[in-house]
Every structure is written in structure tokens, then in C-alpha cells.
Amino acid sequence: MNRAERQHLIKQLIREHEIRRQQDFVRLLNEQGYAVTQATVSRDIKAMELVKVPATHGGYRYSLPVERQMNVDKKLGYALKDAFVSLTRQGELLFLKTSPGSAPAISTLIYQMHFSELFGNIGDDDSIFIVSKSEAEAESLQKKLLNLIN
Structure with missing residues (x-):
């Protein structure tokens, strides 16, 4: 899986799940058959400029930057x-x-x-x-x- 495909899948995961930690991305990607490391996910988070926003049940979750959504x-x-x-x-x-x-x-x-x-x-x-x-x-x-x- 190349970087663009992985980042597309990460965006999809953000829409479908309340992801709180980088390890959650690693687990979900691995469950879908894509072997990734936490370091790779960390680089993708930085490149995609993901932000943490308040989660519905307390704590924080990853989200796309607001300006990208608008x-x-x-x-x-x-x-x-x-x-x-x-x-x-x-x-x-x-x-x-x-x-x-x-x-x-x-x-x-x-x-x-x-x-x-x-x-x-x-x-x-x-x-x-x-x-x-x-x-x-x-x-x-x-x-x-x-x-x-x-």
C-alpha cells in the first residue's frame, strides 16, 4: 500500500470510527490486512495535519482539519x-x-x-x-x- 492509499484509508477510518490514539489506527489498518507501524501512522498524521477534537464521550479523537472539510x-x-x-x-x-x-x-x-x-x-x-x-x-x-x- 502506498502513502496516498494509506492516507485515503486513514481518512475513511476517521469518518467511521472514533479514533483516540495512533495505536488505534495501527490496529484498524492491521485488521484490514495492511501492516503498518506506529511510526508510519505518526508521519501520516503529521502530513495530513490531523487534529484532536473533543470526543462525544469525553477525551479527544482524531479529525481532519476544519479548513480541509470546508x-x-x-x-x-x-x-x-x-x-x-x-x-x-x-x-x-x-x-x-x-x-x-x-x-x-x-x-x-x-x-x-x-x-x-x-x-x-x-x-x-x-x-x-x-x-x-x-x-x-x-x-x-x-x-x-x-x-x-x-
Whole structure:
């Protein structure tokens, strides 16, 4: 697992779990079959600029920085304007082609947008495979993504 994939998974874990310690990240990643050390997680936390915020049952938990959560739509728009090559649709599926190296970050931003039409997405180096919940929702999502470029 490379750094971008690991950090994408860490963001997902933050959304799904109340993570209080670095060891919790290590345990959850190991449970999912990704062998990582506490030192690796510590470097990722620093690189991702994660912050600790009050937890619902006392204590503190890890969270994404507030400014990153609020500006996802702007970041996605800038990234798409910079790296967009093409966007095609077939049924409920979308295929987004980007410049080399851009797809992992754009894929993460698409996921962070929490589009209601989105069932799931996965990105490699220069392309993103997007699955919508229906054909109509794929068309709606395609329009939203294209509007971010214009």
C-alpha cells in the first residue's frame, strides 16, 4: 500500500470510527490486512495535519482539519480544472480521465464531497472509476463534476 492509499484509508477510518490514539489506527489498518507501524501512522498524521477534537464521550479523537472539510468543493474544482482530460458515462458508471498522478487526490476529494448520487469510487494514477446509485444519478453527478470545471 502506498502513502496516498494509506492516507485515503486513514481518512475513511476517521469518518467511521472514533479514533483516540495512533495505536488505534495501527490496529484498524492491521485488521484490514495492511501492516503498518506506529511510526508510519505518526508521519501520516503529521502530513495530513490531523487534529484532536473533543470526543462525544469525553477525551479527544482524531479529525481532519476544519479548513480541509470546508473547502473540499473548491479543492475539487481546482484539481479538476488543472488535471481534467475527459469524463464519460455508461449507465450508472462514470469514467474520469485525468493527467498522470492526479487521480488519487481527485478520487479522495470526490469521496469527501459526499455526493448523494455516489455509490463508490476508486482511482489509480490517471483515471477514476465512479459508480452511481442509478443511471439518472450518474447523469446528475456527471453534470455536477463538469460544472466544477467550468
